Amino acid sequence: MQVTVTVNGVEYTKEIEGRLLLVHFLRDTLGLTGTHWGCDTSNCGTCVVxxxxxxxxxxxxxxxxxxxxxxxxxxxxxxxxELDPIQEGFRQCHGLQCGFCTPGMLMTCRHLLDKNPDPTEGEIREAISGQICRCTGYSSIVRSVRWAAVHEAEAAETKEEAVAQ
Amino acid sequence: MQVPAPFEYERATSVDQAIGLLERLGSSARLVAGGHSLLPMMKLRLANFEYLIDINDLHGELGYIRLGADEVRIGAMTRHRELLESDALAQVFPVFRDAEKVIADPIVRNRGTLGGSLCQADPSEDLSAVCTTLDASCVIRGANGERVVSMEEFHVGPYETAVADNEILTEIRIPVKSGKSGSAYAKVERRAGDWAVVSAGAAIWLDDKGHIHDARVGLAAVGPNTTGIPEISAALRGHEPDESLFELAGAIAARSCDPSTDTRGSAEYKRHLADELTRRTLRKAVERARS
Amino acid sequence: MTTVQEPSQVKLTEFEDNDQKPVGFGRMLRKEDARLLRGRGRFVDDVQLPGMLHLAILRSPFAHANIVSIDTSAAEASPGVKAVVTGETLKGLGLAWMPTLSNDVQAVLATDKVRFQGQEVAFVVAEDRYQARDALELIDVEYDVLDPVIDVRRALEPDAPIIRTDLEGKNDNHVFDWETGDEEETNRVFAEADVIVKEDIVYPRVHPAPMETCGSVADFDPVEGKLRLWSTTQAPHAHRTLYAIVAGIPEHKIQVIAPDIGGGFGNKVPIYPGYVHSIVGSIVTGKPVKWMEDRSENLISTGFARDYIMRAEIAATREGKILAIRTNVLADHGAFNGTAAPVKYPAGFFGVFTGSYDLQAAHCKMTAVYTNKAPGGVAYACSFRITEAVYLVERIVDVLAYELQMDPAELRLKNFIQKDQFPYTTKTGWVYDSGDYEPTMRLAMEMAGYDELRKEQAEKRARGELMGIGISFFTEAVGAGPRKDMDILGLGMADGCELRVHPTGKAVVRLSVKTQGQGHETTFAQIIAEELGIPPADIDVVHGDTDNTPFGLGTYGSRSTPVSGAAAALVARKVRDKAKLIASAMLEVSVADIDWVKGSFSVKGDPGKSVTIQDIAMRAHGAGDLPDGMEGGLEAQICYNPSNLTYPHGAYICVVDVDPGTAEVKVRRFIAVDDCGTRINPMIIEGQVHGGLTDGVGMALMEMISFDEDGNCLGASLMDYLIPTALEVPDWETGYTVTPSPHHPIGAKGVGESATVGSPPAIVNAVVDALKPYGIRHADMPLTPSRVWDAMRGQATPPI
Structure with missing residues (x-):
């Protein structure tokens, strides 16, 4: 069958099998290997897009x-x-080690910040609770998201000031 | 990574068209909504179908929470996240928000649906317990129109429902009774996102004097299907709620259920939890009804 | 090439955090993050070669069964299928069996019978992964099911079925007996002790389950006769040698490439049949072949960890002076002895079970057996079985505290090896290099507010609430190892390092170890920077590719910093020595008159007269004169053989709350004070500790690979094998003390596994402490709500 999907703003039309999983479409069909997979049962969240x-x-x-x-x-x-602030947050706060769960974590955390620009530790933990990281023990991911929240707020303030002037 | 066996993909654009496809394809087809139960099973090749009918486009038609004076109607395509985030629903039936907070995880909740959860008919499934607690009924539509069944009728057995191969679950209806009401849900799990070791829902309706007009308890993971316990309702009706009454209800819950030992826990422990969680949720439900 | 036996000097380095790129030690952001954050990492499954085929493995559904027949005809006819290979095919090629890392053999594909559920029976190579998976369904295998041996205690019974019928003359399921310490002396001390406490302690089977499963891409070029293998390996060089032995391909014609690795934790140390399958698949089809296992395959067939049943006994005086420890261990090694440990250490480093205490005697007797379960045994950040050893001693010390009605912190403080006793030789023969335990313990207690916690606990107990405080104090033994004692299949556990400074003063350092997330590209750049004064940003760290790095044994057992880190420091010093000679020529003074501060060589007493390392690099490659007899270039290589292991230590305190109604455990706080000697990058060290602590919560509370009586694995997916999420762990509280290693060139000790080793006993001790009102002194992991509830009712049972 034919499918047309827009990925990161680019429209792709491809001939695929009905059973093809989205993660394989991204990785194998489009060559976008940044998205990983880690289980068969939708428990690990490595593949979040x-x-x-x-x-x-x-x-x-x-x-x-x-x-x-x-x-x-x-x-x-x-x-x-230029890295997205959430990527910069992960870099600054050691929010990644092996980097395998990181793409999924980044996508979830970016979404969290879009919905809730000033999340608490508890809200961050809840947001990433469907994703497993075997390396970081999560504290540094929480700090990374807080870093991004604070810096985005500061950047927004600076921008507002500039506009006001 | 595990991958499913080959199948044909069809996308439904309306409920009627979906029913038409089911009529044509029969038992070789299966509806897929969120897919978080079905697709893993197909990947592990525990389930195989020739056709999958994607009904995600029916969210416009079947994704709603409608609050009426005597009934709440929830479309089968309403997603977990929508159930969790609905303040109106939490106002009437806080049991929904309690349960949704502990169902799977936030990402799965973005996709999973009420209808999909009920149709999976897993004895450990939380929304089935919630619907049982609230005495919900299920609207099933086929080529010949709609029929409405109770939760007891809906669950035919583990992983089996009253929905025929050529039918689709479209809506859940929950009666809104007069008087002060409260409801609550509690789940013991080994880890966030795990299926319940045991979970319990309770709903209480108080009369003007503050006595129990009606009460219902629904349990998950303690028997072949989510279990409503009429004996508890009978024992509680007409009484003023207090700790001894909750204890009585807990004791009934413990002896009425039929858990089995597995990696989540021993049957004995689960029986204990049926008691403990029944008491906790009734206590909370009463607290909410009174506030 | 020089082999350095004794590092020449020990340098204690002051360091401070520095967000800006520092030269040398201190907090530095990671070099590897730039690609990983953008989705530009290159993991094995990201490798895509022209014409590449995909491989899927058919596995046994039974734990123990004879293979009667295999019919592959339908699979061969399945769309896209290029090859179907069975054990019989491999037998013809002499490849049906391969050596394990413990001098046993393991089936590459089963020929005679299957010995565990999930064992490899056949494989399919097809054009895509979906077709390969589909064809597996079409292979028809007839099995004759045999009685399995699942309970490890059953394995040695005279009528137990024999698992290893492939080994000639084998008529039982015995693998080895092992003993350490002085039995007679230990018995004598026990006989005279005031108090003897005994407890049966189980460390259940768990699994490292890195987020990336194992896999490989094999590309055999029949014209060149060269095999390129991208694989998830923590030890590329050791693997290359093994492939040369297994596949008969000359070693110089094998290139093993470990690209980005999505976590290892020991899971990626052994050679799995799947890697060999991909090689065979590529040879047979003439195309590159990719194999990526799925999560179930990872959990049921690759290196498990632990599985020790331990009887622990401790002898003490009434006043709480610990005198001796003895233990008897029954070890489940699965169907093949695939333990990845130095050959002379069949029980790994379990011999350090004497812990951090000054004992009079100690003794251990161990028996290892075969069962119908997956092979493995040393994995999951265990430091070669120190997880089990530390759990044993820290649990039994707590049981002793319970019996003596002593505070567990006080009991530990009373028995520590004292600072002036180092180097300290334990009663089992380990030479602890350095340690200063009391300050570490006191710091942890201070950070925790230990006395206030005990007060809070007393108040809560009076109200019927359950709160527990658990302590563990560990000494690790990492950095294997001196090659005279430690080898894997005859390969000495030393590590090479090459450093090359380019004409413009930029450098490349090549390592034999391989990161799986530990941050080698940053840490090793910092080591070179510290020793040579080239900024870390100007140093490229190359690792993981056997064609481009020197030989060495790889990254596991927390050995990268103790061994390879030492090699990096010493190779940099060799370069520095040469640079100094060139500087003396450039500055026209004698070498003795040259001062060195990071990056700059100056004339003693005249700091204005100086040259930089960059100036020197240009001179070394340039047209000007060099000192007499000196070759051009600025580079060196080394093979570092450590003189001893390093012995990091730490004090951990865990606070838990237990719901008396549901028996659910909540880890409220966790305080970890680690002493890993000189700290290179505190940010990375903290990250290593955090990850290990989370492992500890997993093992203590939820993780376990269990089996039913037929040998079906009950933890075969992440739905059943539970790993902690962000909601099960607290915000970690970490601290540190610094006791440098006296024999490591920069005084560093390994830290990668400290927290995985140290945290499980702290958590279990906390839960057991919470249950004290019920008269409980022991309960085995995993402490799931159901098992805690059993314990509360005095019905705690072992998990196996």
Whole structure:
């Protein structure tokens, strides 16, 4: 069957099997290997991407289901050479070690900040509770998200001031 | 990574069209909504279908929470996240928000649906326990129109429901009774996102004098299907709620259920939890009804 | 090449946090993050080669069964299938069996019978992974099911079924007996002791379950005769040698590449049949072949960890002076002895079970057996079985505290090896290099507010609430190892390092170890920077590719910093020595008159007269004169053989609350004070500790690979094998003390596994402490609500 999916703003039309999983469509069909997978049962959250603005586990979504929808992956976070604040937060606060769960974590945390720009520790932990990180013990991920929240708020303030002037 | 066996993908654009597809394809087809129960099973090749009918486009038609004076109607495609975030629903039936907070995880809740959860008919499934607690009924539509069944009728057995191959669950209806009411849900799990070791829902309706007009308790993971316990309702009706009454209800819950030992816990422990969680949720439900 | 036996000097380094790029030690952001944050990491499953095929493995559904017949005809006819290979095919090639890391053999594909559920029976190579998976369904295997041996206690019964019928003359399920310490002396001390406490302690089978499963891409070029293998390996060089032995390909024609690795934790140390399958698949089809296991395959067939049943006994005076410890261990090694430990250490470093205490005697007797379960045994950040050893001693010390009605902190403080006793030789023969335990313990107690916690606990107990405070104090033994004692299949556990300074003063350092997330690209750049004064940003760290790095044994057992880190420091010093000679020529003074401060060589007493390392690099490669007899270039290599292990230590305190109604355990606080000697990058050290603490919560409360009586694995997916999420762990509180290693060139000790080793006993001790009102002194992991409830009712049972 044919499917048309917009990924990070680019429209792709591909011939696929009905059973093709979205994670394989992204990785194997489109070569966007930033999105990883870590289990078969949608427990680990390594494969999280956005579909129509919501984080989903791409190992449990068919590529066909994404037809006509907008998908955003870790490759779509940075603005050219400039990291998204959430990526910068992870870098500053050691929010990653092996980096395998990181793309999924980043997508979830970006979404959290979009919905809730000033999340508490508890809200951050809840938001990432469907994702497993075997390396960091999560504290540094919580700090990374807080870093991004604080810096985004500061950046917004600076921007407002500039506009006011 | 595990991958499903080949199947044909169809996308439904309306309920009627979905029913038309089911009529044509029969038992070789299965509806898929959130997919978080079905697709892992298909990947592990525990389930195989020739056709999958994607009904996510029916969210416009079947994704709603409508609060009426005597009934709340929730569309089968309403997603967990929507149930969790609905303040109006939490106002009438706080049991929903209690349960949704502990169902799977936030990402899964973005996709999973009320209808999908009920149709999975897993004896450990939380929303089935919630619906049982609230005495919900299920609207099932086929080519010949709609029929409405109670939760007891809906669950035919573990992983089996009253929905026929050519039918679709479209709506859940929950009666809104007069008087002060309260409800609550509690779950013991080994880890966040795990299926319940045991969970319990309780709903209480108080009359003008503050006596129990009606009470219901629904348990999950302690028997072949989520279990409503009429004996508890009978024992509680007409009484003023107090700790001894909750104890009595807990004792009935413990002896009425039929848990089995597995990696989540021993049957004995689960029986204990049926008691403990029944008491806790009734206590909370009464507290909410009074406030 | 020089082999350095004794590092020449010990340097204690002051360091401070520095967000800006420092030269040398201190907090520095990681070099590897730039690619990993952008989704530009390159993991094994990201490797895509032209014409690449995909491989899937058919595994046994039974724990123990004879293979009667295998029919592959339908699978061979399945769309896209290029090859179907069975044990019979491999037998013809002499490849049906391969050596394990413990001098046993393991089936690459089963020929005679299957010996655990999940064992490899056949594999399919097809055009894509979906087709390969589909074809597995079409392979028809007829099994004759045999009685399995699942209970380890049953394995040695005379009528137990024999698992290893492949080993000639084998008529039982015995693997080895092992003993350490002085039995007679230990018995004598026990006979005279006031108090003897005994407890049966089980460390259940768990699994490292890194987020990336194991896999490989094999690309055999028949013209060159060269095999390129991208694989999830923590030890690329050791693997290369083994492949040369297994596959008969000359070692110089094998290139093993470990690209980015999504976590290892010991899971990626052994060679699994799947890697060999991909090699065979590539040879057979003439195409590159990729194998990536799925999560179930990872959990049921690859290196498990622990599985020790331990009887612990401790002897003490009435006043709480610990005299001796003895233990008897029954070890489950699964169907093949695949333990990845130095050959002379079949029980790994379990011999350090004497812990951090000054004892009069100690003795251990161990028996290892085969069962119908997956092979493995040393994995999951265990420091070669020190997890089990520390759990044993820290649990039994707590049981002793319970019996003596002493505070567990006080009991430990009373028995520590004292600072002036180091180097300290334990009663089992380990030479602890350095330690200063009391300040570490006191710091942890101070951070925790220990006395206030005990007060709070007393108040809560009076109200019927359950709160527990658990302590563990560990000494680790990491950095294997001196090659005279430690080898894996004859390969000495030393590590090479090469450093090359380019003409412009930038450098490349090549390591034999391989990061799986530990941050080698940053830490090793910092070590070179500290020793040579080149900024870390100007140092490229190359690792993981056997064609481009020197030989060495790899990253596991917390050995990278103790061994390879030492190699990096010493190779930099060799370069520095040469640079100094060049500087003396450039500055026209004698070498003795040259001062060195990071990056700059100056004339003693005239700091204005100086040259930088960059100037020297240019001179070394340039046209100007060099000192007489000196070769051009600025580079060195080394093979570092450590003189001893390093012995980091730490004090951990855990606070838990237990719901008396549901028996659910909540870890409220966790305080970890680690002493890993000189600290290179505190940010990375803290990250290593956090991860290990989370492992500890997993093992203590939820993780376990269990089996039913037929040998079906009950933890075969992440739905059943539970790993902690962000909601089960607290915000970690960490602290540190610094006791440098006297024999490591920069005084550093390993830290990668400290927290995984040290945290489980702290958590279990806390839960057991919470249950004190019920008269409980022991309960085995995993402390799931159901098992805690059993304990509360005095019905705690072992998990196996």
């Amino acid at each position: 956005w579909m129509d603005g919501e984080p989903v586990k791409s190992c449990t979504v068919l590529a066909a289901m994404a037809g006509g929808r907008e998908v955003r992956t870790v490759e779509g976070l940075a603005n050219g050479a």
